[in-house]
Amino acid sequence: MAAPLSSITDILFTDTKRTRFTTNTNTNTATTNSNPNPLKPKTLRKKFPIYCTTSKSTPEAASTTTKKNPSLSEQLTPLANKTLSTSIGIQPNVLSKPKSTWVNPTKPKRSVLSHQRQKRAPYSYTPQLRDFQLFAQKINECGNSDDEFSDMVKEIPHTLTRENALLVLNSLKPWPKTHMFLHWMRTQNLIPMETIFYNVTMKSLRFGRQFQLIEELAHQMFDDGIELDNITYSTIISCAKKCNLFDKAVYWFERMYKTGLMPDEVTYSAILDVYAKLGKVQEVINLYERGRATGWKPDPITFSVLGKMFGEAGDYDGIRYVLQEMKSIGVQPNLVVYNTLLEAMGKAGKPGFARSLFEEMIESGVEPNEKTLTAVIKIYGKARWSRDALELWERMKENGWPMDFILYNTLLNMCADVGLVEEAETLFKDMKQSEHTKPDSYSYTAMLNIYGSEGDVDSAMELFEEMSRLGIQLNVMGCTCLIQCLGKAMEFDDLVRVFDVAIERGVKPDDRLCGSLLSVLSLSQGSKDDEEKVLSCLRKANPKLVAFIQLIVDEETRFEAVKEEFKVIMSNASVEVRRPFCNCLIDICRNKDLQERAHELLYLGTLFGLYPGLxxxxxxxxxxxxxxxxxxxxxxxxxxxxxxxxxxxxxxxxxxxxxxxxxxxxxxxxxxxxxxxxxxxxxxxxxxxxxxxxxxxxxxxxxxxxxxxxxxxxxxxxxxx
DNA sequence: GTAGGGTTAG
Missing domain, CATH: 3.30.1370.110 (Ribosomal Protein S8; Chain: A, domain 1)
Incomplete structure (x- = not known):
């Protein structure tokens, strides 16, 4: 075995002369509206100066500039000071663009990954194939107890050899059986234990998400002097990832280095994915560029990992960087890479580029699958590009491109987004008539959304009754759509009935549902009776909000009291409903001719950063x-x-x-x-x-x-x- | 699921 290497962190720290990149991985300031921690203005005038300041900062923005502990990313930063990015000027936006690159030609960089994939030792099948298949099948079918297993394993048809042991391990499906068989092999001591037996077993355990057992096996290998190879480590890492044990994944990656084993590109891309899923964009870029700098030619899977990461970060420059890297290295994107990048374009809010990429994909001869089409349809829907969405839908039908359940529901959602009622109805009918893509709770929700937005109360209620008949669960979004629709139509009795049924059937009201009730309240002009019906629902969903409404509609309430309660209400509400809440509250006041209160609420909303860019x-x-x-x-x-x-x-x-x-x-x-x-x-x-x-x-x-x-x-x- | 890594909704 090679001399032990230092840890990956140590390796990455070597030869650093200059910081190439700055770490500002998190430019997404979605926190602007969260956790209102308002300023205490020294003076409050009766007139509230909403437009007098040119400063864009909000009280929250000012209060959320807390410094985090240095992340691993910050620790790793210096390593990337002399990499060979092949891109022509495109850098992910997490990077700053360095003016110069320091290279020391006399000191070649130490490699961080092996350019050769681990070779697999070929093994041949056993001549007693059929007997061992039957044997494995019997074990698969017996109970999971040790006793039953012990009885079954006695019926082994021939002497255990390396080949038939592998055959059995590969044929055992439930992980406890694979695990017990490996244990049996080890204790029987009939043949020498090999890495591959453990690797096959670990893979079975990974299916069962049994990370702890995998770790036990790994320790056993150390104790027994059985070599852990790249396949072992990548299986351990991917299992940790699957179980969301990212720290464990990193631990085993570092441990591999410490034992002197160099990762190959499979293990390397697995760990890139771990860092990506942890949101450690800078580490991923550092590791990637470090690999590139030592001559590694990444494969499409690596680019898929990078593409997904930049998509999650909404980093359009990052996505372009991935495309540019592939082009300059000469890697042709495959279907998965295209799907990932399309999805990423959607997350980065670039429908136009997604469309071009999709066309480029078709032109290059890659056939789209369900995932591709789901991604693109979703993007067109969110962008409200009805023409593009419809054209694509036509092409899907003409070309016989594959459809699945998710794609159907995505198409329905797209129809809701762009307002295609008849098309949605046709799709919905198709789904009902199909065998494998029957509408589910979410298909119904999409239809409720469509009818609700259109104000088609009759169709919406018909669906509601149909769901009750068919036993399809009404979810909170469907409930919200119905409430909105019934409210606009001033059907307050039905509204109360739907709300009560929904609660009865286990719908947990969320902030959006409350927002919907609030907006209905702002519509129920005049009738005290109707208003009380809506309030009765809202009281069950969010009693504090009702108390706040009573507070603000009382003309005697002083501004300071409104302000204090406003802060509490908005802090407790999720970020995306804060502005709608404030909008509705203003509407409610205006409907009651409480103009001054409306102005106060707008002022407070502005103060708390609910109306940036107003x-x-x-x-x-x-x-x-x-x-x-x-x-x-x-x-x-x-x-x-x-x-x-x-x-x-x-x-x-x-x-x-x-x-x-x-x-x-x-x-x-x-x-x-x-x-x-x-x-x-x-x-x-x-x-x-x-x-x-x-x-x-x-x-x-x-x-x-x-x-x-x-x-x-x-x-x-x-x-x- | 051929001993290992990547992609779909709400």
Whole structure:
């Protein structure tokens, strides 16, 4: 055996002269809205200055810059100072681009992986094949107790040889049998124990996710002096990975180095995947580039690992880097690589590039499978690219490309995303008539989503009854869609019935369902009776939220109290519902003519970072972007803006040339109307904004318009008094 | 599942 190497960490630390990369692996600041830990403003005026600050930072953003302990990634960073990236200028965005690369030509870099895969010793089948197959089958069928096994194993048909031992181990399916047989072989001492026996057994144990037993076997091998090879280690590592024991995977990888065994590319890519799944992007890049620098030509599986990792990180540059690396090394992507990269493009939010990649894949002669099509359909749906989605669907049918259950449901979801009702109905019918792809709870949910968004209460309720009849579980999302639909249709009795049935059947209300009830509440204008019906549901789902509503609709409640409770409510709500919650609460207040409270809530929402980018300023243009606001919130924001602009005009402060209010046009077929309400409110305020001729969903005003409007408003006010 | 590594929904 070779002289023991130092650990991989030690190896990676050698010869470091300069840091090539910076570690800022986590540029994703999704935490902006989480854990509101608000500032305590020194003074609170009755008017809340939402637009007066140009700072983009939110209180939370300021408070979440805690320093983490140095990660392994930070420790490993220096190793990558002199690698031979073959890419032409594309680097994953986790990397900074170094200006120079230091290379010491006299000191070749120590290899981190063997370029030769471990050779497999061929073994021939036993002449007593049939007898041993029957023997293994009998063991497979007997009980799992030691006694039963002992009885069965006595019936071994011939002398145990290496070949027939392997045959039996390979034929034993349930892991306890493989495990017992190996143990039996070891204690009987009929033939010398070999690595391959352990490897085969470990593989069986991996199927059963028996990491602990695998580890015991590995220790036994050490004790008995049986060599652990690359196959042993890669099996141990992949089992640890399968059991989510990533620290164990890393431990065994390091242990391999310490015993002097060099990983081959199978083990190496297995450990790359471990680091990737741990989100340790920098380590993966370091290990990859270190391997490349020593002449390794990675195979498609490695690129699939890298592609998946960059997809999870939403790192588009990383994905391009993978494609570029493959191209320059001359590795042709296979089906799995394409599928992984397509999925990654979707996660990185690049539908256009996903489409090009998909076409490139077809052109290169790689036939798409179900996973490919699922990925692409999903991307088109999320992007609301109905034309592309429909075209692809046609091609799928024309070419007879494979369909499976997941693809069916993905198609249904896509229909919901882009608003294709009839197409969804056809698909749903197809599924019902099929043998193997019968609609399940999620297929029904997709249909409920479609009917719900369309406001087709009758069809939605018909589905609801059908689900009850067929015993298909209503899940929380289906329930949310139904509630939304019934609420919009003002069918409050059915709404309560559906809610109660759902709870009875075990649906656990989540924040989205509460948000849905909240939005229904904001719609139940006028009728105290209806309002109480919705509140009764909401009280069961989130009593604190109901208490908060009662607090804010009481005009006597002081702002400070609202602020404190607002903080509690939003902290307890999941990030994705915080803005919708705030939107609904504003709507509820406006419906009750509590305009001042609505303005307070908008202020609090802004303070807590729920409306980033609501107001954008450049030198030439100020823009109010209300696309993520509800109608009530958008109108409140508009009033607030006009008030602020009025002040600025009166103070004769600097103003840009143009003003822009952006409502969007409601790309989603089911979500339109904000621009219409907004336009009518502009009219009501007699504000000088007009629909933009160039850009739909935008209202524009010039500085002159605005100044004129302010002056005339105040001169007429003066006349009136 | 040929002793080892990579890809699908909500």
């Amino acid at each position: 107001h954008n300023k450049t030198n030439s243009e100020w823009c109010l972007d209300v696309r993520s606001l509800s109608v009530g919130a958008a109108l409140t924001a508009l009033e607030e803006w006009m008030w602020t602009l009025t002040k600025i005009v009166q103070r004769e402060e600097a103003l840009p040339e143009f003003f822009l209010a952006q409502t969007g046009t409601g790309v989603h077929k089911f979500a339109q109307g904000l621009n219409i309400s907004f336009a009518s409110h502009l009219k009501k305020l007699a504000a000088p904004f007009n629909p933009s001729e160039e850009k739909a969903g935008c209202f524009v005003a010039t500085r002159e318009d605005l100044i004129y409007w302010v002056r005339s408003k105040f001169s007429s006010a003066a006349v009136a008094t």
